[in-house]
Amino acid sequence: MNVCFLMYPWESIKSPENDTSLTLIHECAKRGHGVAICTPSNLTIRNSVTNAFCTILNRSEKIPASIKSFYKKTTTREEMLPLAGFDVIFMRAEPPLDPLMLNFLDSVKDDVFVINSVRGLREANNKLYTAAFEDPDNEIIPVTHVSKNKDYLIQMIEESKSDKMILKPLDGFGGSGVILIEKSAMGNINSLLDFYIHKKDGTSDYVILQEYIEGADKGDVRILILNGVPIGAMKRVPGDKDHRSNVSAGGTVAKHKLTAQEKLLCKKIGPRLVKDGLYFVGIDVIGGKLVEVNVMSPGGITYMNKVYKTKIQEKVVDFMESKVLERNAAFKRKTDLKRMVEEA
Known part of the structure; x- marks a missing residue:
């Protein structure tokens, strides 16, 4: 199996022992799978074929058990490769989502197992996906407002039954920009909303205003x-x-x-x-x-592994392998049936 991880640059990994993407890469390498890495900016089209300027991990007979040692000792080479030649494209790029990247992936989505799917990434790449889940009684989703209309947002704060709400940018990640606001400090709301909504170039951003959940x-x-x-x-x-x-x-x-x-x-x-x-x-x-x-680059594997003394990455790679086997079996079956018809 050959896997292309669409992610941040290999050399930019600062904490190998805590990096979920590297943990998945390490598991693939341990199983003898080919691994390549490319960034969204390294996608290209040549002669109507979607390619990527890849950092390819050189195969090794002995893979270090330590992920930190693996990262330090692994050698790489650079080469342009066709994306359709891979079995799996694993999305691990950090938010915000680059829509042009998805346009490139559109051309190979029927040839390669993409995790997560191009359609799914388009629909769920930001917090709107969660906000729009069907949950009329708010049993599983807290009361959520998404808007760039400052007057409306202020009205929602004033009408809220709670004294506290959470405000965050629509395209934030890693907890960036998440703040707690209180009705008792309404004098700051105008300036906060101006800061979050209005950009220096004259454009504006959406923000999320969400019910504060006790606890x-x-x-x-x-x-x-x-x-x-x-x-x-x-x-x-x-x-x-x-x-x-x-x-x-x-x-x-x-x-x-x-x-x-x-x-x-x-x-x-x-x-x-x-x-x-x-x-x-x-x-x-x-x-x-x-x-x-x-959905783009969910983390936590390394921390869960430490806490529970487990190896969650094994389940993820097991799943990838099973999907590739399914796709290959389906392709073989279709090829065999076509041959039977042609030879009739």
Whole structure:
């Protein structure tokens, strides 16, 4: 199996032991699969064929067990390769999503197993996907408003039954730009909304205003879902000086056993994720409610592995291998049937 990881540059990995993408790459290399890496900016078309300027990992007979050693000792080479020649394209690029990248992938999506699917990425690349989930009684989704109309947002804050709400940019990630607002500090709301909505170039951005869920100050739960089923979870606890629980924002992790409500949530959204081709996602949950769906580069494998002494990446690569076998078997069957017709 040959896998192309569409991600950030190989040389930009700062903390190998904590990098989910590198953990997946390491597992592929351990199994003898070919691995190449390319960034969204390195996609190109030559003679009507979509190619990528790839960083190819040189194969080695002995793969270091330590991911840190693997990263340090692995040698690479550069080569332009056709994307349709790969068995799997694994999306691991960081948000925000580059729509041009998806246009390139459109040309090969029928030839390669893309995880996550191009259609799914288009629909779910930002927080609108979560906000638009069908949940009229707000059983699994907190009350959410998405707008760039400042007057409307202020009205929603004033009408909210809670004294607290969460404000965040629509295209933020890693906890960036997430702030807690309170009705008791309404004097700052105008300037905050101006800052979030209006850009220096005269354009404007959408923001998300979301119901504050009690217990959010104690952290959230990151759940990794593979093919619609949860495969790992961890509690993320905010640091002393930050309300955000993201590890990148100073949060810490702890073991977490899924509650009945969280299991129900996963059961409700799992089929929709699979239907949309979102096979490997990370969801953030607070108080049993879905706060965010991460579809581009969900992280957390390394931290869950440490907490539970497991290897979640094995399940992910097992799934990739099974999908490639299915596709190859379907192609062989179709080829054999066509040959039978031609030879009749």
